[in-house]
Amino acid sequence: MTTELSLRPLPPFRYDVVGSYLRPESLKQARADFASGKIDQQGLTQLEDKAIADLVQQQKEAGLQVITDGEFRRSWWHLDFMWELNGVEKVAIEKGYEFNGEVTRAESARLTGKITGENHAFVDHFVFLQQFAEVGITPRQTIPAPAQFLKELQRPDNQSATTAFYPNEEDLIADIAAAYQQVFRELYDRGCRNIQLDDCTWGMMVDPTYSSNGLQADAHQCTCGKHVTPIRNEAIDLMAEQCLAVNNAALLDLPKDLIMTTHVCRGNYHSTWASSGGYEPIADVLFARENVSAYYLEFDTERSGDFSPLAHVSNDKFVVLGLVSSKVGELEEAADVIQRIQEATKYVPLERLCLSTQCGFASTEEGNILTEAQQWAKIAFVKDVAKEVWG
Template sequence: MTTAPSSRLPFRADVVGSYLRPAYLHEARARFANGEISAEALTAAEDKAITELVAQQKNVGLQVITDGEFRRSWWHLDFMWALNGVEKADVSKGYVFEGEETRAETARLSGKISGDNHAFIEHFKFLLQFAEPGITPRLTVPSPAQFLAELQRPENKPATDAIYPSEQALLDDIAAAYRTFIAELYAAGCRNLQLDDCTWGMLVDPKFAGAGGADTPNSTASCGCGQHGSTPAVSGKVQTLAELYLSVNNAAIEGAPEDMVLTTHVCRGNYHSSWAASGGYQPVADVLFGRENVAAYYLEFDTERSGDFSPLAKVSGDKQVVLGLVSSKFGELEDKQAVIARIKEATQYLPLERLCLSTQCGFASTEEGNIITEAQQWAKIALIKEIADEVWA
């Protein structure tokens, strides 16, 4: 038996968005970086890879399709670089994960921020051609709070303060840039936008939030949050930062069309099968689950690092929660009955009809990808679909 297609996003069997890049796309990107092929040749390789990816997503029975973030190097920085007033910059140290360090790049201000004519609009238009009845194209972008946090990194703050001496002016321009982008994206045909946000995942970790000693060797660890090692992050003022992130996120999506489904994905870091933070959602649950104006939350719940399900009681209204119970970090397939049991456990706090299932994060938040094979990636998604068909039949 299979579940009847749901017209409401998110779907019972869902995905976070990013997929492993095929080998020929890695090769094309490397050759382009070395000046061996043209931008047009790289785009052709991306087009081919995305076309093949969409076919695979449809074949496995997903109701949502993404471009796998195949045109990006990072899940967040590429979007920021394409905003007006933002430039790509090198830094002395990459984001530090558990036993891993990323490339040392960031997004830094070069002028006032605006969001018109963003390159991702054309990226979405390419994906839109594959839409059909029962298949929804989705775009994923970093949240406004994620962008704010990147601009407030110690390496970037001098440039940010030079252009925006007033924090409120900075917040206003970030929100306005996102509203412009959302309006243009909607006009291009998008009806499902996901805001990826690891700022909350960092706030719940004592070593980042300031409880239990922030000056640890890992105090600069990051999934791109940008706050690690800065004064606000180590001060323990979790509530102050939570209110700040909430305000910029809500301001950015204010006035969005009613038929555009806006969701958010909360993560604790996902790079090359490594992670950056630990901690349950309780410290931010009232603010994030109770007051952020999104339709659904994609939440990491694949390990004990994410805490228990009790904070879900704070999810307000009729918002949905997508339980990230299947790991994208390792290839071993989860036990089906164990996942079903955890879904049942979550119904202590939210009714089954408000729950969905996905991986805890994407398979390749950066172009490096997680340490998992493509066959294992698709087996994970097939398992999610199988479980969803059984649980919500």
């Protein structure tokens, strides 16, 4: 399967990445030394700077059109961003996030006051990355979606604090959106032109066993007989509309040359996963109505269902097919990936498709269970397949 289509000059790129990379051992040691008081914040920052500069060089040598800081300054893909918002504190909770066979560290983000977004540390993080931009290389900032923050504040551990400051849910959504817009504006003013919103809320809604604030989806066996899919019900509809509302409110009136995309995940911790289910229950909300330019979608296993929900993707949007697993080191078969891309063209034309891994390689500092050599082999594989498909 080869075409005459050229590589894209703007995100999403034909061969793309979700953004996080395995932390080098030197960085892990630096963070441990900082936690134990052996080095101070300045010393940690210097070591982070070096690790990120080395990572950027590796990304460029890999032929990527996008660079990220690998999320090297973070412990979590989402909580570190939330902790830096005004009115939010880092807290220990009774139990961490549940994954298939593992439970994470027990940390969360809880309100201490009204939410605002000025002077966010991630802006300075981007400024450091921006110095490595060059023609044909786009620096990308990854951020947890507003909906992800909303659901964190609505966890049972945090709900009472949230209600204390926001008895009216509409006011909560408005302030979350305004805080995010503040961060977006500051990033834009410092040269950022591509922001990726990472969002597990949709991946949880499609799981028939997921339960949060009374949400419990009914389920049925899909036609392939290998997984179950939730049946739409009022609880899913309400949660989907709420998540759409807060995301779209944050996306209002942004500069036209700021490319906003989203990545939908079912959990990515230490090579494990948190949820399963196809996109159909939320496709007509997420794919048709969320105001982003592209969707980075998990499709590396049968747990994500088939491609038919992509029929809901509006005609002005791209889909980045996450057909290559970041959870395992073994390479996929190129012919199988190409065949699946062909299957996806039944619902979205090839010129609006791209290819990536299904998630990052280290959504938390623990990282997935593969080597750095395997990580870069995966990226090379994505690039090679994309070159064969799109020319």
